[in-house]
Amino acid sequence: MSNMVEIRWHGRGGQGAKTASLLLADAAFAQGKFVQGFPEYGPERMGAPIAAYNRISDERSSLHSNIYEPDYVVVVDATLLSAVDVTGGLKKTGAIVINSEREPKDLIDQLEGYEGGVYTIDASAIAGEELGNRNLSNTAMLAAIVKVSGVIPEDAFMKEMEVSIKDTFSSKPHVIAPNMKAIERGLKEVKGI
C-alpha cells in the first residue's frame, strides 16, 4: 500500500509509549484515516523495553504482523539507544525522533550509520516542567512525531487532542491542561538536522 505510514515506538514499560500510540491512532482516525495501533507484549514490567506500532493509511490494511521497516521511529527513552536496535529496518526516507536534551548531531554516533532524518526533543524536561514528572514524556513525544512525520495537519491534531486527552484522562482531570501544554511545546521544540 503506497500511501501507508508505519511508525514504531520504543519505550520502557510504564512510560506511556502504548498510550501515545493509541492517541496518535485516535487523531489519525478523526482525520478519516484507516489506523492500527498495537503494542508488542512481552514481560509486562516497569522499565522493560517495549515496542508499540502504528499503521496509518487511506485504505484498510489487512496486515497483522509487527512493523519491520518503519517510516518513522520514536524513542521515548534515550537509554534504549544502547540497548535496542532502534534504527533496525528504518527507511532512509524517514526519520527518528529521540527524547533527549542533546542536539541531533551529537547522537548520530549511536544510530548505527542511519542516513535519514534525526530529531531530538527534550520531552522529559517538558514533562517535568508542565506535569511535574519527567517520566510522563509521552504526550510531548507524540506532538514531536506528528510535527516530524506530517501524518496529520497540526491544527487538526491540536483540535483532536483536546477531545482525546480529556477522554483518556477523564479520571484525572487535573492533568488535562498540563498535557495540552506539553503537546503545544512538543510541536514547537523538536529540533532536526
Next chain:
Amino acid sequence: MGIRRLLSGNEATATAMKQINPDVVAAYPITPSTEVVHYFSQYVADGEVDTEFVAVESEHSAMSACIGASAAGGRTATVTSACGLALMWELLYVASGQRLPMTLAVINRALSGPININNDHSDSMGARDSGWIQLYSENNQEAYDNYVMSWRISEHKDVLLPVMVCQDGFITSHAVENIELIEDEKVKEFVGEFKPERHLIDGGPLSVGPYDTPHFYFEHQYQRAQAMKRAKQVILDVSKEFAAMTGRGYGLFEEYKMADAERVIVVLNSSAGTAKVAADQLRAKGEKVGVLKLRVFRPFPHAEVAKALSNAKAVAVMDKCDSFNGMGGPVFVDVRTACYDLATRPQIVNYIYGLGGRDVTVDNFLYVYEKLTEIINSGTNTDDIYRHVGVRGVN
C-alpha cells in the same frame, strides 16, 4: 449507516455484549480476555445493562454457572482464553450435550507448558470436538459481527448448540482498528428475544442433566451430531440476513483471489489478513495464488472446502496449533480429509506457524507459496507433509 469507531477487538466484543444485554454473564478474568470482562463489569456497574454478572472463582465455575443460567431460560455469555478454556473442558461437553445455547468469546492464547500469554489456537482447537460451533475472526470487525450473529445461530431451534467466537489474543484483541458498529436498536432487533421452548423457570416440570442410560445416550449424541450438521445452513441464513442489514457478507469461508488460483493457502483468524498481502504481492507479478480463509470451523464445511480447492494444484494448510500426532495440525487433517473424494486432488501440505505469539509475517507466507511451487514442480511424499514455518533452525 453504521457508527464508525476506532476500537480494539476486546472493546468490540464488549460493545456487542452491551448491545445484546444478556441475562447472565459469568466470567473469570484471564489474559488476554480480561479486558472484555473489565469493560463489561463497568457497564453492569454503570447500569448500562441489566445483566446479572456472576463473578465466579474459576472458569470451571463460570461455565457451570452459564449452564445453569441457560437451562433456566436465560440468555447467557462468557469470555475466556487459554488455560481458562482448558479448565472449562468438562463443562463444554455438558453445555453442548444438553443443547444449551450460549456464546463464549474465545480470545485465543497458547496453552501452558511452558507458560506463554501470547497468541496461538491451541485453546479453541483443543475444544473442536466438544460439540460447540466455532467461528473465527480475522479482525475486530469480524469479531464483532460474528458475535452479533452467534446468538441467532446458537438459539435457532434447528441448532440449540453453544457457539465460540474466536479472535487472536493481542494481535486483534489489543489492537485498535477502524470498525463500523451497528446501532443499538438494530442489534437488539436482529438478535431478538430469547424464547426457549423449554426451560427450568416457568417451563413446567423439567429435568436437565439426569443420568442418561445406554438406552438413550447414543440417541442424544446422534441428535447433537445432526444439530451440528444443520448448523451450516442456519449460519448461512443468519449471515444472509446480517448482510442485508449491514452490507457485510459472510459465508462459511472467504475466497480471496481464488478464481484461477493454482497455489492456495488455507488459514484462519488474523494471519489471513497477512496472507492476503502476500497474495497481492505475488498477483502483482502475475502469479496465480489465492487464500481460503476459514470462518466456520465447526461444523466443518467439508464439501464446500473441497469444491473451492478442486482446481488448485498445491495447497498449504496453516495451523497455529500442533496436534503432536506426528501427522499434522487440526485444520490440515480436516481439509485434507475433505479433499479425499475429489476426482483430481491438489497436493496438500501442512505448515505449523506462529505458536506462542511468534510474529507471522508476509515473508512467512511468501516462503510457503514458494514451497508450493516446488511441490508442483517436483511433487511431495507423505513423509514430507507435516512442516513448520518460522521456527529457528528449521527454515
